[in-house]
Amino acid sequence: MKVEIDNEIIEKIKERIKDMDEFDSVEGYVDYILKQIVGRLEEENKIKVDKEEYSKEDEKKVKERLKSLGYLD
Amino acid sequence: MEKENLRFVIVGHVDHGKSTLIGRLFYDTDSLPEGKIEEIKQICESLGKDIEFGYVMDHLAEERDQGVTIDTAQTFFRTDKREYTIIDAPGHVEFIKNMITGASQAEAAILIVDANEGVKEQTRRHSYILKMLGLKQVIVTINKMDLVDYSKDRFNEVKKELIEFLDKLNIKPSYIIPISAKEGDFIAKKTENLKWFDGPTVLDALDSFSKEESLIDRPTRFAVQDVYKFDERINAGMVLSGLIKENDEILVLPSKETTKVKEIKEWLKAPKEAEAGKSIGIVTEDGLFLDRGCILTHKDEEQPKITSAVKGHLFWLDREPYKKGERVLFKLSSQEIMGELEKIERVIDSSTLETLREDADEIKNREVADVIIKLSSDVVFEDFNDIPTLGRFVLERQDTCAGGIITEIGGKTNVI
Amino acid sequence: MIVIFAIDALEYNLVEEFNCKNLKQKYYGKTDISEFSQPRTMVLWSSFMTGKNKEDDVLEDGNKEMWNKKWDIKETFFSFFENPVVLDLPGFSYDLGFHGKSRILLKNFFETKNLEKKENLKKEYNKDAFDHHRKIKDKFFKALGEDRDFVLGYFSVADVIGHLNFGNKVIMKMIYIELDEMAEKIKKNKRVKSLIILSDHGMKAIGRFGDHSEYGFWSTNFKDLKTPKITEFYELIRGIKNES
Structure with missing residues (x-):
């Protein structure tokens, strides 16, 4: 996929990575940063999914309890 | 374009209507998630009550505890002019600690007083705190006007008592506004109930405030908060006032050592300068050993x-x-x-x-x-x-x- | 007048958390319901009003039938009084229509997989619970305005709402504040001499749902009961009646 980035930003990134060994190109740096963000979003999503899973577990548990308390048969 | 954000705090006696005022501010500016306000409204109706905005606060507290995703900004409510953040003042101690250590700087305050009860001990104590914090943009709201039949005389009575006290503290409120947070009078709307009052609503008053005066024109002061050692020493901290630039000649206090700014570091940027309010890292030319607590100034400026x-x-x-x-x-x-x-x-x-x-x-x-x-x-x-x-x-x-x-x-x- | 404000599932910890001063009265604490195998509503209120452990009797025809159980007034402490009013109490004057419908909605909620349908069922379930609460509340305060020697109002809103919404602190707080305001109103009534506030059991969270906890809540304006058994109220009330 092609993405357009403002020249001003490119220059700032070039300055930034000038003395950094890990990145030898603007593309490499941008790729890294985006992966970080996506990774974090996935973490958050996972927590969200975990929460939903958890909720199904809860529902199962409370259903059992309500049966033994006589609310459900 | 990023909208301006003004941070303010609401202080006053715990029963004088703080929660209701906050709930109302959100409700009247349409700043609430739709489903939630409906839910609260329905339950209030089912219980045969008028909607209680205090419950909105509880909901907001819960939302806040659940965290935000990295690319959503957390704003509280907004008017056409700007966004507002209400600083929580859960209890005296935390509030003062945050304010005094600069962790959550308020730029304005609303002092809330119950029209029925009048000025109480807690009201006076909170006024004192406002004075200590040097907050100059203050709105006084005389709340629960519905309980005193929206009486102009009662409003003036409470206003007089409050002004007498505030005078002693040298606090001059920018506005003193009669309101009913519960009924929605003069929060966002001018209503018939208070037609004798010709001042602004609370939202208009907030909109009239300016962002805290920039300290960029003061002599430069930089407070070192942490030192990070990578292949060079980065002295992280905050520019408290003035402007700091690359190549500046620096005086380190209280030791009185001197050095020069080699580089200024900021996330994703390599600025040549940084002004008051910015959190940055400074690298010195000679790698001088600095500590948390050092205050950096310009050699040739007025000194602290x-x-x-x-x-x-x-x-x-x-x-x-x-x-x-x-x-x-x-x-x-x-x-x-x-x-x-x-x-x-x-x-x-x-x-x-x-x-x-x-x-x-x-x-x-x-x-x-x-x-x-x-x-x-x-x-x-x-x-x-x-x-x-x-x-x-x-x-x-x-x-x-x-x-x-x-x-x-x-x-x-x-x-x- | 002796008044009992019977609140199903009133949870001690939430009374503390929301600082319900009026529900706490002068003396308050937890009840001991450890003698029962499960904190079942019907069993507990039956034991309360008869002064005896009624678990076996209530359960003898099975879980489903227990809601239909009804005690003769002669077996209960209501018989001590001349013109008692007992509103909606399980095992005595229970509104089978409303509570039955409530349980059907609950069943449908758990059986349906469609999320939208679930939300709608919950809304209907909640609305019914609040509407019923208002109905009983009106009757209760009407009775308190009459020349009576005993009034008991049974309020199920905390239990019914709690089962599907206990994790929603905002709703639960609204309910507890409402109950606290009711307690304040009862207190202000000059006819009321002795007030007992009591729950059969409390509530604890399972995610956003609520389960029964293993103790109830009590409070009085006249005596520290320490950790009473729910069956001890029978003699306590007889004592108060005889004193007056």
């Missing part, structure tokens, strides 16, 4: 004061009284120095402002005192009215127990 004894005005917040001679931790900006209260010149009741004791042996909870603090080493400070972050301090034992401002030098002075 340095002393090991200060006179201060403080508000004691701990249930355990302070006994003269006890050692406490004195914190001013990023500086942390052990000290003791050498003299308690005067103890004042924060709600009546009367002098309780002179040359006292202790300070009790909620008392204000004029004191002389002796420190184990020098502290760098400024006049609170010029550069507030260098004029306010907190005292700590295990927790914050007092907040205060420096009024003058208390003993030996070290002027550069």
Whole structure:
């Protein structure tokens, strides 16, 4: 996929990575940063999914309890 | 384009309607998630009650606890002009600690008073805190006007009593507005109930405030908060005032060493300069050893004061009284120095402002005192009215127990 | 007048958390219901009003039938009084229509997989619970305005709402504040001499749902009961009646 980035930003990134060994190109740096963000979003999503899973577990548990308390048969 | 954001705090007696006012501000500016307000409304109706905006606060507190994703900004409510953030003031101590250590700077305040109950002790104490924090943009709201039949006479009565007290503290509120947070009078809308009042609504009043005056025109002060060692030493901190630039000649206080700014570091940027309010990292040319607590200034500018004894005005917040001679931790900006209260010149009741004791042996909870603090080493400070972050301090034992401002030098002075 | 404000599932910890001063009265604490195998509503209120452990009797025809159980007034402490009013109490004057419908909605909620249908069922379930609460509340305060020697109002809103919404602190707080305001109103009534506030059991969270906890809540304006058994109220009330 092609993405357009403002020249001003490119220059700032070039300055930034000038003395950094890990990145030898603007593309490499941008790729890294985006992966970080996506990774974090996935973490958050996972927590969200975990929460939903958890909720199904809860529902199962409370259903059992309500049966033994006589609310459900 | 990013909208401007103004941070303000609401203070006042706990029963005078703070929660309802906040709920109302959100509701009247359509700043609430739709489903939630409907839910609260329905339950109130089912219980045969009018909608209680206080419950909105509880909902918001819950939402806040659930966190935000990295690319969503957390704003509270908004008008056409700007976004507003209400600073939580859960209890005295946390509030003062955050304000004084600069963790959550408010730029304005709303002081809320119940029209029916009038000015209470807590109202006066909160006014005192506002004075100590130097907040100049203050709206006073006289709430629950619905309970006093929207009476102009009652409004004026409460207004007079409050102004008399605020005058003694030298606080001049920008506006004094009659409101009913419950009924929605004069929060966002001018209503018939208060047609005798020709001032602005609370939202109009907030919109009229300006963002805190920039300290960029003051002499430069940079507080070192942390030092990171990578292949070079990065001194991280905050520009408290002025402007710091690459190649600046720097004086380090209180040690009086000199150095030069080699580089300024900021996330994803390599700025050549940074102005007041910015959090940055500074790399010095010679790798000079700096510490948390160092204050950097420009060699050729007006210098701050340095002393090991200060006179201060403080508000004691701990249930355990302070006994003269006890050692406490004195914190001013990023500086942390052990000290003791050498003299308690005067103890004042924060709600009546009367002098309780002179040359006292202790300070009790909620008392204000004029004191002389002796420190184990020098502290760098400024006049609170010029550069507030260098004029306010907190005292700590295990927790914050007092907040205060420096009024003058208390003993030996070290002027550069 | 002796008044009992019977609140199903009133949870001690939430009374503390929301600082319900009026529900706490002068003396308050937890009840001991450890003698029962499960904190079942019907069993507990039956034991309360008869002064005896009625678990076996209530359960003898099975879980489903237990809601239909009804005690003769002669077996209960209501018989001590001349013109008692007992509103909606399980095992005595229970509104089978409303509570039956409530349980059907609950069943449908758990059986349906469609999320939208679930939300709608919950809304209907909640609305019914609040509407019923208002109905009983009106009757209760009407009775308190009459020349009576004993009034008991049974309020199920905390239990019914709690089962599907206990994790929603905002709703629960609204309910507890409402109950606290009711307690304040009862207190102000000059006819009321002795007030007992009591729950059969409390509530604890399972995610956003609520389960019964293993203790109830009590409070009085006249005596510290320490950790009473729910069967001890029978003799306590007889004592108060005889004193007056």
